[in-house]
Amino acid sequence: MSDTQAVPAPHGLLPGRAAEAGLPAAASPRRLTLPPRLRRFISPLVLVLLWQAASMAGLIAPRTLAAPSTVLASAWELTLTGELPSHLLVSLGRVLSGLGIGVSAGVALALVAGLSRRGEEIVDAPMQMLRTLPFLALVPLFILWFGIGETPKIALVALGAAFPVYLTLFSGIRGVDPKLVEAARIFGLDRRGLIRHVILPGALPSALVGLRYALGSAWLSLVIAEQINATAGIGFLINDAREFLRTDVIVVGLLVYALLGLGADALVRLVERRALAWRPSLVKE
């Protein structure tokens, strides 16, 4: 008798779920009413304030690290003089051309390897071998091959971007559910139709993850590449500032790198949200 009372409903809420459902309601009045997205910014803000306070108190010497206020002022000044925008354009140009080449190459190779056995035999083994090379270690070779102009910089970015795109798109293509391919074949799709309607859309989520990696890798390559005898670009700005002990300008450069990386990541996420609207995690009734 008591057993039947303890189990409330056939499919029903287990006691644990009911308790969970009760929790937030009980705890919420005590919490700050800041939305969760803003709450995440509290601790970084506190850190910056501590940094500023330490600089003002003389605990951090300007030649070790400039105060946040100095950094902001320098950023503003560099923007007004046009110095920062012009270097930024140079760096952006390098990343975009490198990415363009690298992503295209990665996509092309992944399509060849992913869509045909013969292609896989030819392309995949060398790619898997090359990817174990830390590509940044190729800088000396690149300098010998391409000199110290723009070419080695763009080549390095391209190389950094190509591998993540290749690896994720290839595994994405191979990971498409064979049952879906089979069903689509029954319903009359030819090979082209299969690739267009089943295989590529199925590989897209994985490829977009690869694109995010590629962007991260591209920025990293850019930082390294711009240490090679650059006469323009954010990396040049940083190196130049080092000569004059301008830690404020160095930090401005680092911040710009960080913001560019963040911006690129946000862009891919936006693309994901658009292109992958069908995914269960994104679908809303």
Add this chain to the structure above:
Amino acid sequence: MAPANNPAHNAAPLRVRNLTRRFGANTVLDGLDLDLAPGSFTALLGRSGSGKSTLLRTLAELDPVPKGARLDLPRPVAVAFQEPRLLPWKTVWQNVALGLPGREARSRAEAALEEVGLSHRVEAWPATLSGGEAQRTALARALVRSPRLLLLDEPFAALDALTRIRMHALVLELWRHHGPTTLIVTHDVDEAVLLADRVLVLENGRIAEDVAVELPRPRRHADPGFAALRRQLLGALGVALEEAA
């Protein structure tokens, strides 16, 4: 033998001769012969591993026709699987219209969806569908091609009991309306007796039992004759019922 051009049936006879399939040392289908009348509804029972799915895959031309076998199959064929196998990145109507040529693909898809009672879900993503809705979408996708051979591979096995009852009624209605030669693979004896005119039991790679179901429709479990058929088929599957009716 040419397919019958009988205007009363949107179907043709199915004829299989000497179908043998081996996987390594394992003979799954052993010189199997099969005839299905145009527009008939047949259920194929068998224990797991009896080759039901292999036979269905061969009929759907998912596997190559083995040497020595002769197959005359009504075309076009459509299949509904145990899992709905909808493309998650296409909306419900796009899934139904998959592979349809021409401009009226969408209106044909919508008509098929209306027939299975899913007019309100035309633009939905598959991830938002219930199990029954997804399976009805799969049925609409099969029907929209006006198949003359409809193959159902345990299509209701993953559905809950109530949904399954509704799906049985829907399948029968669609079959009566469109009249394709229909073959359902199932391991549910009750489902076979409820739906089919003829029940085949596959064993050792051949048709071991061929039972005509002559119960009037709509059929109910309580019908006289249902229990007898059920017992006979379960016996053929090697399940002896202890309690005598």
